[in-house]
Amino acid sequence: MNALAHLSDIVIPILIFCIIGYGFVSKVKVYETFLKGAKDGLKIVVDIVPTLIGLLAAVGMLRASGFFEMLGGLFGPAAAAVGLVCLPN
Known part of the structure; x- marks a missing residue:
């Protein structure tokens, strides 16, 4: 585990150096290019965030309403019958 931590400390700077070196060699x-990519990435995030917030709110409402527990009660016995889950006694 300790060797893996040391390896990761070395790999990240080497990767950054290789990217910069390749860019230097390739002119x-x-x-x-990094700034352009970051700008494009932020545009994508701005496009995705409203959908993500809506999905998280919907899942939160479903969890609070008990819908998932009801769904688990309906499908739990069928899933246990085919061996997907173990129902508590």
């Missing part, structure tokens, strides 16, 4: 403006 690519690494920083500008």
Whole structure:
């Protein structure tokens, strides 16, 4: 476990160095390319966040209403019959 921690401490800087080195050799403006990618990523996040908030709110309402427990009560015996889950006694 300790060796894995030391390896990860070394791999990340080497990976960053390799990316910058490849950009230097390929005559690519690494920083500008990074900024463009970050800007595109933020646009994607802005597009996804409203959907994510809506889904999280819907799941929260379903959990609070007890819908998942009711669903588990309906499908639990069938799932136990085919060996997917073990029902408590």
